[in-house]
Amino acid sequence: MVTAREMDLLEQSYTGRGEAFFHVSGAGHEGSCILNSLLEEQDWLHCHYRDKALMMARGIDPEMFFNSLFNKEGSHSKGRQMVAHMSDPDRNILSMTGPVGNSNLHAAGIAEVVKGTAGSPIVLSSFGDGMSQQGDVLEAIAHAVRKELPVLFFVQDNGFAISTKTKGKTFFSRPDGEADSFYGIPITRLDGRYPQNLYRPMKEVVDGIRESGKPAIIVFSVERLHSHTNADDHRVYRTEEEIKALHESGDPVDQMHSWLLDQGISEEELAAEREEIIARLKEKAHKAQLSPEPEPIFTAKKEIPSHLGDRKQEYRGTPGKEELTMIEAIRETLRFHLDRNPAVELFGEDLEDPKGDVFGLTKTLSTQFPGRVENSPLAEASIVGLSIGRALAGKHSVAFLQFADFLPIAFNQLWAEAGSMYWRTDGGWECPMIVMVSCGAYKPGIGPFHASSMEALAAHIPGVDVVMPSTAGDAAGLLNMAFESGRPTIYFYPKVCLNEAQGKTSADVSRQLVPLGVARKVSEGEHLSFISYGNTIKLCQKAADVLKEQGVNCDIIDLRSISPWDQELVLESAEKTGRVIIVHEENKTVSISSEVAAFLAEKSDRKLAIKRLTREDTFVPCNFDCQLAVLPSYQRVLEAAVEMLQGSILWKKEDLVQSGSVIVEIIGTSPADETASVIEWKVEVGDLIEEGDLLAEIEADKAVAEMKSPVSGIVEELILEEGEAVEIGAPALKVKTSENIKISLKPRTKENPGEPVITGLNIAPAAELSNALPVADRRPYLVDVAGARGSREVDNAEIMKFCPGWEEGEILKMTGIEKRNWIGEGEDIISLAKTAALKVLSRNNLTLKDLSLILVSSGTPGQMTPSLATRIQYSLMPDGKREPGCPAFDINAACSGYIYGLQSSWDFLNSQSRGLVLLITAEVLSPLVDKADKSTSPIFGDGATASLIAGIDHPLKKSGRVRVFRPVTAACGEPGDILMVPADPAQHIYMHGPKVYLEAVASMITQLNNACVQENKDITDVSLIVPHQANQRIINAVRQRLKISEDQIYSEIRYNGNTSSCTIPFCLESLIKKEPSGHTLGLTAFGGGFTSAGGLLEIL
Template identity: 75%
Template sequence: MDLKTFRKYYSTMVTAREMDLLEQSYTGRGEAFFHVSGAGHEATALLEDALGPQDWLHCHYRDKALMLARGISPEMFFMSLFNKDGAHSKGRQMNAHMSDPSNNILSLAGPVGNAALQSAGVAEAVKDNSDKPIVLLGLGDGMTQQGEVLEAVAHAVRKTLPVLFFIQDNSYAISTKTEGNTFFSRPDGPADDFYGIPIIRLDGRHPEDLPEAFESIVTGMREDRKPRIVVFKVDRLHSHTNADDHRVYRSESEIQELQETGDPIIHLGNWLVEQGVPAAELDAEVEEIRSGLRDSARRAQYSADPEPVFSAKKELPSHLSDPEQEYRGTPGKEALTMIEALRETFRFHLDRNAAVELLGQDLEDPKGDVFGITKTLSKQFPGRVENSPLAEASIVGLSVGRALAGKHPVAFLQFADFLPIAYNQLWADMGSMFWRTDGGWNCPMIVMVSCGGYKPGLGPFHASSMEAVAAHIPGVDVVMPSTAGDAAGLLNAAFESKRPTIFFYPKVCLNEALGKTSADVSRQLVPLGVARKLREGEHISFVSYGNPIKLCMKAAEDLEHHGVSSDVIDLRSISPWDRDTVIASAEKTGRVIVVHEENKTASMSSEIAAELAEYVSRPLQIRRIVREDTHVPCNFDNQLEVLPSYQRILEAAVELLGGRISWKKEEAAARGEFLVEIIGTSPADETATIIEWKIQKGDNITEGQLIADFEADKAAAELKSPVSGVVEELLLEEGEAVEIGTPAVKVKTEDSAEVLLKPKTKETPGKPLISGLKPEALQKLSVQTAVSGDRRPWILDVEGVQGSRKVSNEEIMKSCPGWEEGEILKMTGIESRNWIAEGEDIISLSEKAAKTVLERNNLGLDDLSLIIVSSGTPGQLTPSLAARIQHTLRPEGKRGIYCPAFDINAACSGYLYALQSAWDFLNSRPDGVILVITAEVLSPLVDPADKSTSPIFGDAATASIITGSESPLKGKARVYRPVTAAAGEPGKILTVPADPAQKIFMHGPKVYLEAVHNMIALLNDACVQDDIKVEDLDLIVPHQANQRIINAVKQRLKLPDDQVYSQIRHRGNTSSCTIPLCLESLFKESRGGQTFGLTAFGGGFTSAGALVEIL
């Protein structure tokens, strides 16, 4: 290397050091938040002189000088320091984790050592390129002890890969000394080689001695294409990061000595002076660099911040999410099982795209995968369908590297239970690569994973599914087909999307005949995130995927015999999943059963149930039939109990439908008779065929005797008798293909012989006996038939009366000192409320409201057809409050029998419950007139010291006159039939006691959640019933519970402030009186032609919704 080139790299090293010092300054004054120093490691910059543009670099996080030399600008480092929009990652990566696709600098990740396997994968992909690239892997001395680093070294040896394992040995793994604790520095001294690779040792503190060594190493690798290990001795001159202080574990003398002897910049500068470069010239250069960096850092600091992104996935081509693009094969031409469809789809892509490669255990012929998926492929595509080492992290990590180098790899993990071994590569790299590089790098790869149980012989570590674990990885698509057509279609979509995909396939489904598809698998496509409806119904929804789909179908078929129609939804795609289809089904049926094999906590059923609870607006019942939080046992009886079963699914459905179910067990075989069943050879076998019988009717056979040769889906085998006896009948013909578990031979045994225990091979609950399904359970929940508009009753007039004692928040605070000034208004929206004064009670308020509204409309007690009183505080049980109010309305001195009068108690929903009763009455008596009264005196029942209730409630009564459609009295509004519902609650959350000595109890947060959800749901039901959208209502009048609940309803419905009515500030919560009090105010100011939505929620829990049209 000539002096000019040394000068160039000296400048690069100085730039790196000055950047470190500037970054330390910014973090020290709180203008940046993270810094990793490369001080002492700068001599790696000279490696660039030996490298070419064709080479690939997976740098160490202290390789700032090398990355500068390679072409990353100082400004890009500063953009990363400040996490700016101009950074390579748009501020997503920590600043030391750089990336530059234009210079083949691969993206760094936080888990140290991850890059090792990827570097080996890149090397495999580029090894045979004509320009003979190498892959540089920068490692720290502590990092070398990661298992994945050791796997990478082993693979580089096994495959003779040009990977330069460049270990920067600074003697510390943060604070832990590494000398004597690594493969290159053992307790017995320095090692000379590792896995047969000679270890080359270089001194990184003296850059002037390095160029020749670097050139020799790289040249040798280009020639022999073999790996090298270099131990590059350096000193870490600064703390590990700004979060570390090396003075805690290093002595002052050690730190001082390092500064004097371990600084490569000082050594190279001194050497340059010895070579004739003036020291002043070098000093001036340092100052010039320093000044330029300050300007660059400032520009970066004041540049634009990035916008947050809410998906880690590469954008999907539009046709891959379009349901119209789906093609699952041609009906009537089903020829291929799932295993065959997968194999032929792989064959198509291997043939069409030279970048496609398959890697996994036992993939090569003659085995062709443990299940046979890849049979014949390695013969047709030699070198591209490869056996891997028995190392799942290697399989995935190598595939990530291949994908980064332009390949489209497919990694096979034999069982889902082994996925955690590779999880680090899946989560930290495959899933994050596109996101963390802002699309600079992508991982177009597929991970194939067999999954699931339901077969004898499977158990822990061979029967899990793990899809929830996979779905929790941002940036990764997760699919699980249950049929051959879905398998081919989803696999084609995964290839075409070029997104990282984890493809689970249930091994039990591989050979199922019922799920076959046509041979044109290359044309088949299943859009991602689009569910498939297998059945369409009205009464209940089953949502599942994978193995349990057929169990849901069987349950739905049984229910159909009892008049129940079902939606059966196969999600197929787990991430993304089809929220819209599932939510729409739940809105329609009101009952949802979610079924999967994965264990319960934090599972897909949890996600689905949460989404439904959040977004479905109607009353909804949900059941999850899943594996509890335990492992899958090998005992098959236990396995069927632990996993979702047809029996459990059907029983849950019958329960939701209000019925009863029992089971009629199959009759056991008679004593002295035994049925020998045909068996399989592996968990993937579904069918078997007798090739040749070795016995005939009448033969005496013994236990263990060969009775037939048979061929299952995977292999041929011998069928042996489990019993001794006489052959009574051969139940199968030679060449007849039947399901595993089908009886093949009937054997007569001795009556006195011990009864043989026949191991269970499938679920056999017996015949379901279903009864008691309630007619109303077969109707859509809460959807009620609307009557034509000309039958709608009128609200003629409303009058409200409040208690005369006005109570301010200041007065409340005196008796409830837990409140701070302004806090009551902030938390409840209430500034004052009215309580009854001395001499007032529930009768006096009700009487005043009723007489006022009747007199204003020239009506008397004789004119009324019915009196309905809604109250949660009637004061006494008998006489009813309605009877006592009726008594006050009777003309003085006049006795007689008048209209019916009765109470209802639906708490705060009472007004709408009363309107529903009035509505139904007036549709049978359309000329009738009804007085609806709401009356609530809650203040005597409030504990003044209770923060949750003392500021909330007020006292009031209202009286509404409701007239029938044929009455001559026409009013201010016409009422659509209210919708009502209840969800029984024993009073643990909200209680209004009958005994005045007791006080109101309310669990505020739980009431809040129930109120918001139920008021939205019932309002939506009222709108559905009357064919209007919530957003098209002119005004929504919710029960005035508290302002926080009103605001939450408004926000959930995404409505503007002026579309949701509130007058709670000076009235408080008057229970069933709040809505009529609102109507009283609104009728005075509203114009005609408007439609209001009323919705309420109350203790019990009750809820209701209704629409009124203002005329």
């Protein structure tokens, strides 16, 4: 006890002078060391991080603690673990981690293994009062009760969880008082402040566990005499009086000192012993401090035998002798290892017969191996945590999680424990276990929380291998590899593949082996590479088969192994074909496709065209049509390949209704079924049937069922023979109906996009490829537009007052303008722009920090520096707090400025596909108008707009109804003799109306035509033209020259006037909300300078 206390003080000294960085004191907890006199060599200890005295009593040398303090090579973890997280396999002291409470499940798992063995071992699970409320602790106690396990749950109650007081907030200290028992276990309460009184009551409890084999709980009351760690200061939440009192009455070292004096040991003897201890500790600390530093290591995984990574060792079964499906191959491989190795145990929900797993994967195994194939509680953390404990005690655990969606519940045990075990103990402890996880979607009837895959989440766990087979041979080979590797392995198996007839393997599964980190080349080709795994491999195969008919040969790489993955084969394939499509059903962000694409971008010596087909960052819906839309599908895979090959594709769909006949498809009995067969037809050709009549008895993969008619009519043909096994959804019989009807109530059960018609493929040699994808792929999204006009509404009557010479109605006749908005009192260009920007940001839940670029188009910025863009940016900063943000700059292209801005945004977002541009137009022209000038005073208005434009990978693209084709722009140069907006506010706008009219009409038509030509379109393909609202005469002239009707060109100038670069986005503000899907908008503008521009928008 004194050694532990003096070590704490010495560690505090080292941290206080900066020679060590972290310290955890056990002061006040030293009394737990009394337990060591009752524990035997065969017992196991999961200690609390304040159990320094107990661990030294068990035999850990103080030098090891100092090696850990200084993170030295000689520490048990070679400097990887924090100081208090000890481990000593030779003394059965298990490794601690930071996520407190985890170890209790390991303790229960170990206890299951050692119960009843020689010497009646017990397992100590020591933890704090704060830790006691972790779910893993409560699950462990429940399991110990359920299985009657010899575990001593030793709760060290110092009243604090760092600064939080725990009294009345734990299972043993409730709001209604102190509990006498928990889960039926009596609670023994001991006072750790008086160690001299502990031996007998502790012995009684320990002996009771050893004799009964049942769990016990001790609540060990102590005082935490020091701060939580050196990073904490308990004076913040404890008073001086409180701290003084606990040192006076709650120090077990002082109490033991007094007791020893009472027993006749002199003060001199005790003082001499203490001095000797201090000297010995200082010597050991100094030695540790001067000992070698550890070398960094860059893997958390144990080395595997060389043949397990050798691609030449692969054997996936004998061709021509395929007879086992994936589910059968996995089952027989498990049977082989259960029979061969008595340490192998299976643990998970519903594994025992007669159920034999929810998919039937373990059927017959519990009957053949009773007690070794065991049903677990419905608690994923328990399944994995208990399996880790069993593995630590010498078993080869196989844990089953029913669905990948439940993996996050067990993530803590996988990441903090199984994955780090070998690394954090420098191989002192190993965790040979396999976590079997069913995964994936593509089945009607399953949806969120039953259809995820989660392999990317798993691959982020250092120290764990992650695999996913797509065939029976891979399933057996990877499982054999996992058993032999001795490393923790997360083994995902796609439930849709379990019963597939294709991809079977031979019966010799015990011989089959798939090396770790070695991909399988499914097919060979030189034009395009598919990189995939799991469910999506067959989608790539189906697409590749169609492409082969078009003369396109594809490499298909099945990764099989996710962590590690076969970088060599993937790079070789990519550099050969130059075109890569990566396909998986996991989320897109931070996924396996992200990793593969990034690796190829870094390592390839040549340009590559790379595309990812994944599930977007959303959940898997239950509606099967929506599921197919969200996930990669055969249709999407083939379309992506055709697009990458610069071709075109159309789909010819076959109708199930033919001349009054309906094809009835065979059904399954559950979402897991892949095949079914008719056992017996209950109808014959010519029978009159009604909706709901029994058609046949069928047998699917999981059960026998009845198939009933979805329609009324006459049986025209029995398409399937009795006993013929086919895929779910295959045509079963044809029914003649009284009229052409479809089976409207039967939802789709499989993907059937129709027959592809492919044209125009470019299969040029890979060397001729560029990195560019087709333009259509790169069009950004116009997400939203908002506007703000000057608050002062000026009608023609007011104009006529200060601009005499107009006759009644003449202004409207000459300009098409009836009123316009000018700025009012307190308004300026900044306030209008800010209003527009805040509108569009707030209704899209955005802030300034979400923007990648701010562009501002204005002919009236007011000053040159700072730019208008940066002044608007500043106005949007909360409380004017300046901090570095996105770039912001002005565009001055007069009335063409909005389309110029769209072009700049387009180009920017093609280099920043996840970017978001705020394009602002802001014009305050009224102060610059000579109100007596008939050519300008009625024309101009004041306003500002804000448009959000998102790149193709930005999440907001989902909100966008509009895709932006790249605009065309031009300028022919003009010194300001015809049209001029002055910088000097004392001057006025000048415009030569007739010349502007001629230039504007010709330029706007030209640029619109150029925009169409660029996209291989004709002006007749444009549904609606949105011209710059210069004046109505110019708009009418454009319409007349293009020979289009009035409803094909948009005008709202009558009530808004000419707001220069704001006119087009003001139009779009209302148009994009109501314009029908599929329409194409044509934008065109002309402005001072002379600038001109055109562009196309597609309404989705």
